[in-house]
Amino acid sequence: MPPSTVQDDFPSTPGKVGSTLHCRRNSIDSLPEDPVQPVKMDKGNYFGRVTSRWHSSALAKLLCITSILLALTVSVFLWMSLPRGSQGYGSLKVQVFQRNHEWERKVIHSGSPNRNDNALTVLVTGAAGFVGTHVSLALKKRGDGVVGLDNFNSYYEVSLKRARQELLNKHGVFVVEGDINDKFLIESLFDVVQFTHVMHLAAQAGVRYAMQNPQSYIHSNIAGLVNIFEVCKATNPQPAIVWASSSSVYGLNTKVPFSEADRTDQPASLYAATKKAGEEIAHTYNHIYGLSITGLRFFTVYGPWGRPDMAYFSFTRDILKGKPISIYSGAGGKDLARDFTYIDDIVKGCVASLDTAEKSTGSGGKKSGPAMLRVFNLGNTSPVTVPTLVDILEKYLKVKAKRETIKMPRNGDVPFTHANISSAELQLHYKPVTNLDTGLKKFVKWYLSYYGDSSNRKLWPGNNEQTL
Numbered sequence: 001m002p003p004s005t006v007q008d009d010f011p012s013t014p015g016k017v018g019s020t021l022h023c024r025r026n027s028i029d030s031l032p033e034d035p036v037q038p039v040k041m042d043k044g045n046y047f048g049r050v051t052s053r054w055h056s057s058a059l060a061k062l063l064c065i066t067s068i069l070l071a072l073t074v075s076v077f078l079w080m081s082l083p084r085g086s087q088g089y090g091s092l093k094v095q096v097f098q099r100n101h102e103w104e105r106k107v108i109h110s111g112s113p114n115r116n117d118n119a120l121t122v123l124v125t126g127a128a129g130f131v132g133t134h135v136s137l138a139l140k141k142r143g144d145g146v147v148g149l150d151n152f153n154s155y156y157e158v159s160l161k162r163a164r165q166e167l168l169n170k171h172g173v174f175v176v177e178g179d180i181n182d183k184f185l186i187e188s189l190f191d192v193v194q195f196t197h198v199m200h201l202a203a204q205a206g207v208r209y210a211m212q213n214p215q216s217y218i219h220s221n222i223a224g225l226v227n228i229f230e231v232c233k234a235t236n237p238q239p240a241i242v243w244a245s246s247s248s249v250y251g252l253n254t255k256v257p258f259s260e261a262d263r264t265d266q267p268a269s270l271y272a273a274t275k276k277a278g279e280e281i282a283h284t285y286n287h288i289y290g291l292s293i294t295g296l297r298f299f300t301v302y303g304p305w306g307r308p309d310m311a312y313f314s315f316t317r318d319i320l321k322g323k324p325i326s327i328y329s330g331a332g333g334k335d336l337a338r339d340f341t342y343i344d345d346i347v348k349g350c351v352a353s354l355d356t357a358e359k360s361t362g363s364g365g366k367k368s369g370p371a372m373l374r375v376f377n378l379g380n381t382s383p384v385t386v387p388t389l390v391d392i393l394e395k396y397l398k399v400k401a402k403r404e405t406i407k408m409p410r411n412g413d414v415p416f417t418h419a420n421i422s423s424a425e426l427q428l429h430y431k432p433v434t435n436l437d438t439g440l441k442k443f444v445k446w447y448l449s450y451y452g453d454s455s456n457r458k459l460w461p462g463n464n465e466q467t468l
Contacts, residue, residue, distance in 0.1 A: 379419025
């Protein structure tokens, strides 16, 4: 935690050194202005003067103590009023992690591979999130050791994250509850398990939410990423890192399809800016400390167990409730389009990135040679317009949507995304196979089984907004 400017005004032992000096200064100030002149002692008034001096000294001490207590109260109040968790900034989160034998036992058991042929041991951050859950399950299913980490923030329905946690637990994945900014927690995890890889998926998601809570993006997407890199750089041996960037980094780029070689210096949202910053930070840690780092630019991931703030998810909810849905249009009334990518295809790209990641080249924070640094687009290469997405949802929900077409507000969204995946195809053998019709059919089946067709639960705390 950064030092408080209020606390810096006090010595390390307030009430002893500080108060004594201040009280003595008050006593000295009460002496005659000319210290050379002798003070005549009047025996008759001796006890009166002693009593007066005692009262003066006691009053001064009382004022000192009162001032100190008041200042401490104010500083504690200010400290308690600082944002916490996903609402905070950097290391301002309260330390709540308590390491014990039972916790260590669960971490060790979850992180132990069940196969012998080149098994990985992976720390998955954001494990109770949409992509994190699916990646964790895929790794565990093939016998890798997997330990999850998630802070279960309230950006969207926490019960959905808890349900994902329960699903992971049933498959032998222990999800540690904690924040990626908690350095002691991350170091403890590495102390208990020797992770070969980190799949860093924890982040503050969403484009429009940044207009309501910008600090949460700095806290998670920048400060949290740096904390992960800091712990990994000092670990011996260093793990290889795969982390989630975003297709949002292409921002206002008009050249399509988006290629990894295209410019990414015109972000259209704070979310995109934090992901772009993350890519530059990754370059720095790779260059200085020899960390093997792979960044993945996801293109509009959807599917079962998805995020309620995404358009396809909120459209499904509102269509079933008979509520109108807002479909944004771009300049000149042009339909918005997205390169919708099904979760199973994304998982294959994530796992392939882990499998092909070379070892880091640092030891104890010192680089011994060049290390791998990569970035890949993971998309579907087939952009689909939003009205077409609604058509497909209507077909599988068997309900007609009440559409309201409105002009896209200036909130950081972009009108079109399209991934060039040639690099991922070449190096990861990445090949998406699920089209939007098939993927949405699977999503609707899951949604109806999980929520039913008349859920009144508030899944997304935003004001009827959704992310495309």
